[in-house]
Amino acid sequence: MEDYGSSDEDIYSSDQDSLDGLENDESDSQWGSSTGNSCKVITRESLLVAQREDLWRVTDLLSLREHHARTLLIHYRWDVERLLAVLVEKGKNCLFAEAGVPVLEEVDVDSYVSSSTVTCDICIEEVAGSEVTKMDCGHCFCNDCWTEHFIVKIKEGQSKRIRCMAHKCFAICDEAVIRQLVSKRHPDLAEKFDRFLLESYIEDNKMVKWCPSIPHCGNAIRVERDEFCEVECSCGLQFCFSCLSEAHSPCSCWMWELWTKKCQDESETVNWITVHTKPCPKCHKPVEKNGGCNLVSCICGQAFCWLCGGATGRDHTWSSISGHSCGRYKEDQEKKSERAKRDLYRYMHYHNRYKAHTDSFKQESRLRETIKEKVANLESKDSRLRDFSWVTNGLYRLFRSRRALSFSYPFAFYIFGDDLFKDEMTNAEKEIKQHLFEVQQQQLEANVEKLSKAFEEPFDDYEETHIMEMRMQVLNLSVVTDTLCKKMYECIETDLLGALQFSSHNIAPYQSKGIERATELNGGRSAKANNIIPCQKAHDQTNGGSIEFVQPSGCGTSDEIGCSSRKRTRKDSGGGFFDLNLPAELIDRN
């Protein structure tokens, strides 16, 4: 499986260079206004802005100074909702005391700034009144001692919570004082201190994580509500926000971790068995796969299924695979005695299918250029047909469905295996559920292959009527695969993972429109936040601010397509978004 990691990068990079043009049209309409988790990209430059939004909500609400708000937020790990809950539950004094923010700020600040001298209790020296600093907690020591204390704490890596020097005083020191005093003696340490404070917003925040790109793009991603999601950073990397590995739904993070480990461990065993060619079932010559479709044909004319190697009949059109049922794994009774062998075969069964689909995905990704050319050919023709968005939309539907399909195999490997969920299901229950799942998986698989086959056709040479037929076919298949994907996710979330009693697995919800692209956090939004009083209102705006579309009458199907499969996010689409990605006539059709 070693080659897997590197070729994945290929996907990402090819994503970027070859498809920017195609995808942009699409994604603009997709994420501009409504759905999703509204993920944001936080760059080094916008980190301050991102932090300010939360800081200002707290400073406005509690009429605090900014550094006290930061102290509170660091203590509550930047979870404003939790901070507000504590405020309501325990009151302001308790909230402040727990976080080390002085409840009452001393007002007699200038009592020490007299000409007389003061004894510093740390160095036990007489110091001029102008050489001492009094913190908000009321404790006063000489500037040299404060500075030394700050330097020791910053070097210890405690920048985020530097406590007052007085014994049993839990107040956190004013960051402005720290900055000012430290920069006099140690400017680069003061800079380090600032960076620590700034990055606390990422490091101590459950909803913000660094993008896992290597080399690092410098960005972090912030999600709004749900940490179980998949996102795309502005650098192009798509990843699972929860575990930071590549996007892997409908596999849970835990399953995916086990699977990748297993793939590495087993790769040598499997490598000598899984070859890159398969023998033709008729003439036994090795046949190499050269298209994304899992129906291959030998030079002798025999068509067969790449997944199982079985002959599928002479006529290898997309319709002939529908009766094919090799995606169903049947336990070989004869092998039962040899458990180890059986386990390996079981693993190979799922791995072969997983690998076949990821390979197809890679090949289809390469197909993009060819498709682009075909579309260009069509557009150059003097034809009544103008709109070819169905081609690109169909192609993206293929990619998304192919992805979901490939990750559904490691999922099935674990959920129906003997290791992880042994006590969760009886054998009878398992059999029923597995059957149910595999029926759905196969339906999806059949339709994905049909869609893939369609794109292999030389449609740029077709007559207009033929193209119109193909267009209808692609549109139909897109709707069907989308619906089947969604159903498969629903089956996984509700019937399989939702029924677990002893363990909890979460998966990123199905996104009909693909992995959400995080948008740049811009200054405009924060400028808005600046003016918002009271803050609760600001909160409502950011969370519920998606634009709702009025549902056109009688568009049952399209409304289904647009929403995510997860029940708990259902309310977001309750108003009934229609899929901006679909051509208008498809919506009208219903």
Place this chain on the structure above:
Amino acid sequence: MVDLARVQKELHECNRDFQVSGINVSLKGDSLTHLIGTIPGPTGTPYEGGTFNIDITLTDGYPFEPPKMKFATKVWHPNISSQSGAICLDILKDQWSPALTLKTALLSIQALLSAPEPDDPQDAVVAQQYLRDHQTFVGTARYWTETFAKTSTLAADEKVHKLVEMGFPEAQVRSTLAATGWDENMALEKLLSS
């Protein structure tokens, strides 16, 4: 750099009220970074009557970093290692504050002798005994105090008396004797050279 001026002031301050506190801090050698603290065992405890020496090392960060302290005298206590003398006390770790002093730290150690915290043990064996078989614990602690923490009082008083008669102040005599492990000759040498 250790704040030497402060350490000197602390020593002066501490030894000035030795009569009241019974707590003494003195130099171990020539350097101001290696010291010996002495605390009397608190009355009403199995440590009563003993004199416990604490080995003190000051890091460069002192007083912004805590002093390193461990028992030089063997002691049987749940929060002190019976092997190494390591002390489990929060103010010597993350609860240290630069406003604390060697004397306050030693007072805290003395308080720890009076009130062990077996739930946060340094020595698991001692802690187990403390909780399960308290009587045996008291017996062992007392035995260790007798064996390791007492220079026979008679002999000690004699040594003090001898040196005081030579014209040295009693407080200084006691602290010097403590610092030299009650070695009369070494103490005299130190007293003469100071």
